[in-house]
Amino acid sequence: METTAVRRRLTWQAAAVTSIARETASVVTIELEPPDWPGHLAGQHLDVRLTAEDGYTAERSYSIASAPNEQLAITVERLENGEVSPYLTEELRAGDQLELRGPIGGYFVWEPTDDSPLMLIAGGSGVVPLRSMLRHRLRAGSDVPARLLYSSRTLPDVIYRGELDQYGDGVRVICTLTRSQPPGWTGYSGRVNTAMLAETVWPASQHPLAFVCGPTTFVEAVAENLIGLGYPSERIKTERFGGT
Amino acid sequence: MDAVDGNAIGGLLIDVFGTEMTAANSTCGTCGTGRPVAELVVYRRAPGTVVRCRTCGSVLMVFVKVHGVTCVDLDGLASLSQLVARGDS
Amino acid sequence: MSPVSRGFRGRSRVPAEEEDRVPPGQHVTKDFPVLSAGPTPHTPLPEWTFSITQGGDTLKSWTWRELQALPAETVTVDIHCVTRWSKLGTQWRGVPVDTLLDQVAADAPYVLAFCDGGYTTNLPTEDVTGGRAWVAFGYDGEPLPPEHGGPARLLVPHLYFWKSAKWVRGLELRDHDAPGFWETYGYHMYGDPWKQQRYAGD
Numbered sequence: 001m002e003t004t005a006v007r008r009r010l011t012w013q014a015a016a017v018t019s020i021a022r023e024t025a026s027v028v029t030i031e032l033e034p035p036d037w038p039g040h041l042a043g044q045h046l047d048v049r050l051t052a053e054d055g056y057t058a059e060r061s062y063s064i065a066s067a068p069n070e071q072l073a074i075t076v077e078r079l080e081n082g083e084v085s086p087y088l089t090e091e092l093r094a095g096d097q098l099e100l101r102g103p104i105g106g107y108f109v110w111e112p113t114d115d116s117p118l119m120l121i122a123g124g125s126g127v128v129p130l131r132s133m134l135r136h137r138l139r140a141g142s143d144v145p146a147r148l149l150y151s152s153r154t155l156p157d158v159i160y161r162g163e164l165d166q167y168g169d170g171v172r173v174i175c176t177l178t179r180s181q182p183p184g185w186t187g188y189s190g191r192v193n194t195a196m197l198a199e200t201v202w203p204a205s206q207h208p209l210a211f212v213c214g215p216t217t218f219v220e221a222v223a224e225n226l227i228g229l230g231y232p233s234e235r236i237k238t239e240r241f242g243g244t
Numbered sequence: 245m246d247a248v249d250g251n252a253i254g255g256l257l258i259d260v261f262g263t264e265m266t267a268a269n270s271t272c273g274t275c276g277t278g279r280p281v282a283e284l285v286v287y288r289r290a291p292g293t294v295v296r297c298r299t300c301g302s303v304l305m306v307f308v309k310v311h312g313v314t315c316v317d318l319d320g321l322a323s324l325s326q327l328v329a330r331g332d333s
Numbered sequence: 334m335s336p337v338s339r340g341f342r343g344r345s346r347v348p349a350e351e352e353d354r355v356p357p358g359q360h361v362t363k364d365f366p367v368l369s370a371g372p373t374p375h376t377p378l379p380e381w382t383f384s385i386t387q388g389g390d391t392l393k394s395w396t397w398r399e400l401q402a403l404p405a406e407t408v409t410v411d412i413h414c415v416t417r418w419s420k421l422g423t424q425w426r427g428v429p430v431d432t433l434l435d436q437v438a439a440d441a442p443y444v445l446a447f448c449d450g451g452y453t454t455n456l457p458t459e460d461v462t463g464g465r466a467w468v469a470f471g472y473d474g475e476p477l478p479p480e481h482g483g484p485a486r487l488l489v490p491h492l493y494f495w496k497s498a499k500w501v502r503g504l505e506l507r508d509h510d511a512p513g514f515w516e517t518y519g520y521h522m523y524g525d526p527w528k529q530q531r532y533a534g535d
Contacts, residue, residue: 047255051335052337053337061255083344087338097339102255104266106267107267107280107281239282242252289369291368292515294371301372310532310533315519
């Protein structure tokens with residue numbers, strides 16, 4: 001089904017929460033059924049609005065975790081001192097309604113019509129929109145070669161771990177754990193740095209398209225390094241989630 | 245609190261401009277650098293949203309919501325251009 | 334009104350014993366949120382000055398050393414941000430604005446605070462005098478951190494905290510009240526939290 005052109009305004013709609021699955025100790029994936037969802041592209045996000053009984057409202061944006069044409073889902077990380085994320089990760093239940101609007105975003109999107117080698121680099125919950133891209137690639141039957149370099153604090157913090165373990169030859173998933181590694185860990189350790197990127201990313205000569213998402217400082221350090229490795233700036237798409 | 249980028253104000257920009265704008269090209273009125281709106285520096289924890297040039301730091305856009313009405317200042321931009329939608333979101 | 338989200342309460346309510354210290358529409362926070370409209374400036378102290386100006390002329394200027402040599406006070410005040418958080422019992426150290434304005438012969442009904450990075454905010458002169466305002470360089474017993482306005486910020490706790498301009502470099506004396514940065518976009522010219530004067534017309 002064709003996605004409809006978005007010339008209409010974004011309107012809020014109350015979506016039914018159909019399931020909440022725990023991904024890690026502080027992260028959940030929420031499946032949603034909005035009454036009038038126009039479809040979305042991999043990498044887009046939606047806005048969520050909560051309303052308290054006294055009329056007070058709080059809005060936040062969350063990247064869409066599902067591929068286009070899959071059941072709509074968002075993945076939310078509970079932030080310490082957060083106002084909205086503690087509610088979404090601890091209070092919200094299946095059967096509740098959640099007001100949302102979307103999809104939003106036209107820059108940080110990937111479509112399988114682009115056959116450049118895909119370089120996805122994620123810090124923490126920055127993996128969410130990139131996971132949507134990988135799921136879309138799979139469902140679309142694309143054979144675009146893809147790599148995901150994913151930085152997390154510890155192994156239990158790796159979101160979608162089981163799913164990422166399943167990717168075969170077409171998608172190389174490289175994890176680095178920055179805070180601690182389990183015994184026998186064969187992945188990378190420590191923060192993403194120039195040396196790690198030089199070893200793991202598609203060479204610039206292959207004209208890859210990079211998507212970098214995560215905390216602001218992470219994104220900026222990675223983008224700067226990619227430029228140093230010869231990636232043209234217009235081939236690096238960035239989405240910053242803000243630090244704490 | 246770190247700044248974010250133009251992706252974070254995608255919804256606000258649709259409210260103001262009536263269409264997706266994060267992929268639109270912006271030109272800084274001070275230093276002339278062009279880049280997609282998504283790559284601009286966004287400060288949104290202030291009493292309003294301030295969007296700055298990533299190259300020279302000049303203020304390009306300010307959005308303040310007062311009693312439900314959004315006040316928009318685009319003075320710092322030399323230009324903002326959007327390709328005609330291809331029919332997808 | 335949009336549908337109520339079951340079980341959503343927003344930030345915590347104000348404890349009963351603090352109710353009379355918290356203006357309407359505010360919640361109390363234990364942390365100290367950092368709100369900025371731009372990157373944190375870093376002026377080296379040997380280059381830093383605080384000036385009183387009028388009509389384009391500098392009437393008086395203090396270097397960092399000269400400011401530190403002035404009599405300073407330690408005060409404990411409650412602060413209220415227009416974004417709805419209040420922080421009670423904050424401790425600051427600084428030079429009263431009275432001390433600075435007393436050294437200048439000129440007089441004017443209004444001031445415009447100006448800062449590194451270009452931020453400005455306007456106030457009536459009587460709201461920065463009479464012991465109601467400081468140029469503050471210490472917070473909680475330590476030098477004021479850059480993200481909170483260090484080396485020095487204006488401190489005017491009886492008004493919304495956007496008037497307590499971070500990275501302040503001086504006050505311009507003015508005959509007329511001219512809107513500063515946020516006031517230009519619709520924030521209230523005066524900003525009394527007890528009257529919820531957040532926006533123009535409130």
